[in-house]
Amino acid sequence: xxxxxxxxxxxxxxxxxxxxxxxxxxxxxxxxxxxxxxxxxxxxxxxxxxxxxxxxxxxxxxxxxxxxxxxxxxxxxxxxxxxxxxxxxxxxxxxxxxxxxxxxxxxxxxxxxxxxxxxxxxxxxxxxxxxxxxxxxxxxxxxxxxxxxxxxxxxxxxxxxxxxxxxxxxxxxxxxxxxxxxxxxxxxxxxxxxxxxxxxxxxxxxxxxxxxxxxxxxxxxxxxxxxxxxxxxxxxxxxxxxxxxxxxxxxxxxxxxxxxxxxxxxxxxxxxxxxxxxxxxxxxxxxxxxxxxxxxxxxxxxxxxxxxxxxxxxxxxxxxxxxxxxxxxxxxxxxxxxxxxxxxxxxxxxxxxxxxxxxxxxxxxxxxxxxxxxxxxxxxxxxxxxxxxxxxxxxxxxxxxxxxxxxxxxxxxxxxxxxxxxxxxxxxxxxxxxxxxxxxxxxxxxxxxxxxxxxxxxxxxxxxxxxxxxxxxxxxxxxxxxxxxxxxxxxxxxxxxxxxxxxxxxxxxxxxxxxxxxxxxxxxxxxxxxxxxxxxxxxxx
Numbered sequence: 001x002x003x004x005x006x007x008x009x010x011x012x013x014x015x016x017x018x019x020x021x022x023x024x025x026x027x028x029x030x031x032x033x034x035x036x037x038x039x040x041x042x043x044x045x046x047x048x049x050x051x052x053x054x055x056x057x058x059x060x061x062x063x064x065x066x067x068x069x070x071x072x073x074x075x076x077x078x079x080x081x082x083x084x085x086x087x088x089x090x091x092x093x094x095x096x097x098x099x100x101x102x103x104x105x106x107x108x109x110x111x112x113x114x115x116x117x118x119x120x121x122x123x124x125x126x127x128x129x130x131x132x133x134x135x136x137x138x139x140x141x142x143x144x145x146x147x148x149x150x151x152x153x154x155x156x157x158x159x160x161x162x163x164x165x166x167x168x169x170x171x172x173x174x175x176x177x178x179x180x181x182x183x184x185x186x187x188x189x190x191x192x193x194x195x196x197x198x199x200x201x202x203x204x205x206x207x208x209x210x211x212x213x214x215x216x217x218x219x220x221x222x223x224x225x226x227x228x229x230x231x232x233x234x235x236x237x238x239x240x241x242x243x244x245x246x247x248x249x250x251x252x253x254x255x256x257x258x259x260x261x262x263x264x265x266x267x268x269x270x271x272x273x274x275x276x277x278x279x280x281x282x283x284x285x286x287x288x289x290x291x292x293x294x295x296x297x298x299x300x301x302x303x304x305x306x307x308x309x310x311x312x313x314x315x316x317x318x319x320x321x322x323x324x325x326x327x328x329x330x331x332x333x334x335x336x337x338x339x340x341x342x343x344x345x346x347x348x349x350x351x352x353x354x355x356x357x358x359x360x361x362x363x364x365x366x367x368x369x370x371x372x373x374x375x376x377x378x379x380x381x382x383x384x385x386x387x388x389x390x391x392x393x394x395x396x397x398x399x400x401x402x403x404x405x406x407x408x409x410x411x412x413x414x415x416x417x418x419x420x421x422x423x424x425x426x427x428x429x430x431x432x433x434x435x436x437x438x439x440x441x442x443x444x445x446x447x448x449x450x451x452x453x454x455x456x457x458x459x460x461x462x463x464x465x466x467x468x469x470x471x472x473x474x475x476x477x478x479x480x481x482x483x484x485x486x487x488x489x490x491x492x493x494x495x496x497x498x499x500x501x502x503x504x505x506x507x508x509x510x511x512x513x514x515x516x517x518x519x520x521x522x523x524x525x526x527x528x529x530x531x532x533x534x535x536x537x538x539x540x541x
Contacts, residue, residue: 009249010269011269012246012247012248012249013248013249013269013270014269015246015247016242016243016244016246016247016248016269017243017248017269017270017272019242019243019246020238020239020240020242020243020246020248020272021239021272021273023238023239023242024235024238024239024242027231027234027235027238028231029226029227029228029231030227030228030230030231031226032161032162032163032225032226032228033161033162034159034160034161034162035159035160035161035162035204035205036157036158036159037092037093037094037095037132037133037157037158037159037160037205038094038156038157038158039093039094039114039115039133039154039155039156039157039158040063040094040114040155041061041062041063041114041115041154041155042063042065042112042113042114042115043058043062043063043064043065043113043114043115043116043117043151044065044067044096044098044111044113044115044116044117045058045064045065045066045067045117045119046066046067046069046087046098046116046117046118046119046120046124047066047067047068047069047118047119047120047139048068048069048070048071048119049070049071050119050139051066051067051068051069051119052066052068052071052073052074052077052079054117054119054139054144054147055077056077057144057148058148058151058152059148059152061152061155062115062151062152062155064077064078065078065079065080065111065113066078066079066080067080067082067087067098067100067111068080068081068082069082069087069120070082080100080109080111082100083107085100085101085107085108085109086099086100086101086102087099087100087124089116089124089125089134091131092131092132092133092134092205092206093114093115093131093132093133093154093158093205094114094133095114095205096112096113096114096115096116096131096133096134097110097111097112098110098111098112098113098116114133114154114155115133115134115135115151115154116133116134116135117135117136117137117147117151118134118135118136118137119136119137119139120136123136127189127190127191128189128190128307128308128309128310129189129190129208129210129307130190131190131205131206132158132160132205132206132208133154135147135150135151160208160209161209161225161226162204162207162225162226163207163208163209163211163224163225163226163277163281164202164204164207164213164214164222164223164224164225165222165223165225166200166202166221166222166223167220167221167223168198168199168200168221169221170219170220170221170364170416170417171199171200171219171221171222171416172218172219172221172416172417172437172439172441173185173195173198173199173200173221174195174196174197174198174199175198175413175414175416175441175445176410176413176414176445177197178414178441178444178445179195179197179444180439180440180441180444181218181437181439181440181441182195183213183216183217183218183313184200184212184213184216184217184222185200186313187212187213187216187309187310187313188210188212188213189210189212189307189309189310190206190207190208190210191206192206192207192208193213200222202222209224209226209277209278209281210278210280210281210307210310211224211276211277211278211280211281211282212278212280212281212310212313212314214281214283214365215280215281215282215283215284215313215314215317216283216313216314216316216317217365218394218437218438218439219365219366219394219416219417219437219439220364220365220366223365224281224282226277227276227277229285229286229361229365229368230360230361230362231361232274232276232282232286232361233285233286233289233293233360233361233368234360234361235274236253236274236286236289236290236293236295237289237293237356237360237361239253239272239274240253240272240290240293240294240295240356241293241294241356243272244294244356248269248270249270250270250296250349251270251272251294251295251296252268252270252271252272252295252296252297252298252299252347252349253272253274253290253295253297253298253299254266254271254272254273254274254299254301254343255274255275255276255279255282255298255299255300255301256273256274256275256276256279256301256303257275257276257277257278257279257301257303257305257306258275258276258277258278259277259278259303259305260301260302260303260304260305261303263275263301264301264340264343266343267343267344268343268346268347270349271299271343271347272295278306279300279301279302279306280306280310280313280314282300283314283317283365284317284320284321284369284394285361285365285368285369285372287321287335288321288324288335288369288372288373288376289357289361289368289371289372291325291330291334291335291351291372291376292354292356292357292359292371292372292375292376293356293357294354294356294357295351296334296349296350296351296352296353297333297334297335297336297347297348297349297350297351298334298335298336299336299337299338299343299347300335300336300337300338301337301338301339301340301343302337302338302339303339303340316390316392316393318335318336318337319390319393320389320390320392320393320394320395321335322335323387323388323389323390323393324373324387324389324457325376326387327383327384327386327387327457327459328376328377328380328383328384328459329380329381329382329383330350330351330352330376330380331350331351333350334350334351354376354379355379357371357372357375359371359375366394366434370434370461370464373457373459374461377459383459384459385458385459385460386456386457386458386459387456387457387459388454388455388456389455389456389457390455391455392438392455393438393455393457394437394438395433395436395438395455395456395457396433396436396438396453396454396455396456396457397431397433397436397453397454397456398419398420398431398436398442398451398452398453398470399451399452399453399454399470400429400450400451400470400471401450401451401452402471404448404449404450405429405448405450405451405471406447406448406450406490407427407428407429407471407473407487407490408447408448409422409429410445410446410447411429411441411442411445411446411451412429413445414441414442414445415441415442416437416439416441417435417436417437417439418432418435419431419432419433419434419435419436419437420442420470421467423469423472425484426472426475426484427472427473427474427475427484427486427487428469428470428471428472429469429470429471429472430467430468430469430470431467431468431469431470432465432466432467432468433458433463433464433465433466433468434464434465436453438453438455440453473487473488473489474487474488474489475487475488476488476490476491476514478514478515478516478519479511479514479515480515480516480519480523481516481518481519483516485516485517491513491514494513495510495513495514498510498513506529508523508527508529508530509527509529509530511523512524512530
């Protein structure tokens with residue numbers, strides 16, 4: 001029976017929280033490689049007359065270059081008139097290229113700078129997370145003073161963590177010329193991810209640690225690496241364990257983003273803060289694991305810095321989590337986004353008290369998700385055996401239409417999760433549901449449109465991991481040696497199609513179609529008529 005927290009437990013919870021937070025502060029974080037920038041202080045100031053007026057305000061160490069979009073040049077300030085030419089900006093701190101005019105045209109010009117201050121009424125770059133070294137500003141005095149202060153501090157060498165790790169071998173982006181999953185590309189607020197056809201490429205200089213790419217990746221090919229998921233889960237597990245050991249009740253894990261500035265004051269003592277670089281950097285494996293470790297609710301405090309596109313990309317993840325919890329008999333809102341104002345009110349817990357899981361956060365993304373789900377499912381009172389999920393969820397089943405499949409096995413060759421597998425010498429397509437990413441690569445590749453997928457989750461671990469046959473045909477065995485080498489339907493179709501062919505008029509020639517490759521060659525060598533046909537064909541060539 002759930003123990004209700006009373007007002008008298010507040011002092012005990014405060015003490016438990018302080019002890020737990022002090023313990024996790026001492027936990028080490030695995031280091032990552034660094035991305036380095038070098039800026040010499042060359043600044044492109046883009047705008048009209050306001051750019052001309054602003055440029056002289058930049059102090060020593062900065063070398064302003066005005067790209068004048070309108071107005072008349074003035075002496076004393078280096079100016080390049082844009083003169084109606086298009087402006088395209090590429091690069092990052094220390095390595096910007098501003099292209100004026102269309103490349104290849106007579107009046108095209110490229111300006112290389114370290115910093116860009118864009119005073120245009122509408123910023124020239126529209127991505128939610130602008131490249132490091134690119135700034136926009138209003139033209140009032142206070143805004144321009146702030147711009148001077150910001151730019152003045154950006155000469156010299158700088159570095160930041162490399163926030164991501166990428167494993168192309170399990171990426172579901174592309175196979176055999178087909179593009180399937182583009183979740184990371186579509187969601188990246190910095191537009192730092194691009195397609196290479198068979199895989200994706202993340203520009204480490206443009207990446208600013210938004211992390212939504214890792215959250216929406218169905219396979220775990222892109223992983224957030226600073227902090228690593230294992231470090232984050234160790235922190236959460238330790239925080240909850242020590243809080244409970246110190247007598248704390250009804251723990252609620254509250255995630256806040258470093259990008260949102262100072263974390264909110266948590267007056268309710270059972271609210272346990274965990275700061276992450278960006279809210280979008282944690283996904284299903286972290287949310288569900290927090291519940292499995294004993295949190296009775298998981299709150300993500302949105303402080304206003306999350307770009308709309310990132311919020312939209314995470315919506316599918318929250319919906320999948322809610323559907324999974326609901327099917328197990330837990331409250332849908334046990335994981336939810338909130339705001340700082342709600343934290344000033346009493347936060348009600350959602351989950352019942354459960355035995356905390358003890359697994360570590362090592363392994364792949366899907367392995368961690370399944371460990372969390374399996375632990376919660378084992379303690380659920382009346383769970384359903386399965387839950388149907390919305391489109392976009394990274395779990396599901398595949399089906400093959402009987403009679404349409406030709407067992408070409410193209411789907412097996414492109415499946416990035418190894419959910420579709422061959423019959424090990426038998427004419428079969430086998431399937432492991434636990435491995436299915438719902439990326440759609442198989443449906444795009446199948447030449448017969450014989451395969452389709454549907455998002456769902458089986459809670460039974462053994463059923464989810466069991467190898468089952470999606471489609472099979474009766475094997476056809478060589479009529480000479482008895483070795484299976486094709487399916488009966490393929491042989492029947494071939495016999496029917498070649499019935500009137502001049503090369504197969506004799507009974508012996510037709511029988512060769514029912515032989516394996518080895519036996520067919522032997523029979524041809526022993527058939528004088530067949531050898532004569534072969535020799536005649538060579539003479540004609």
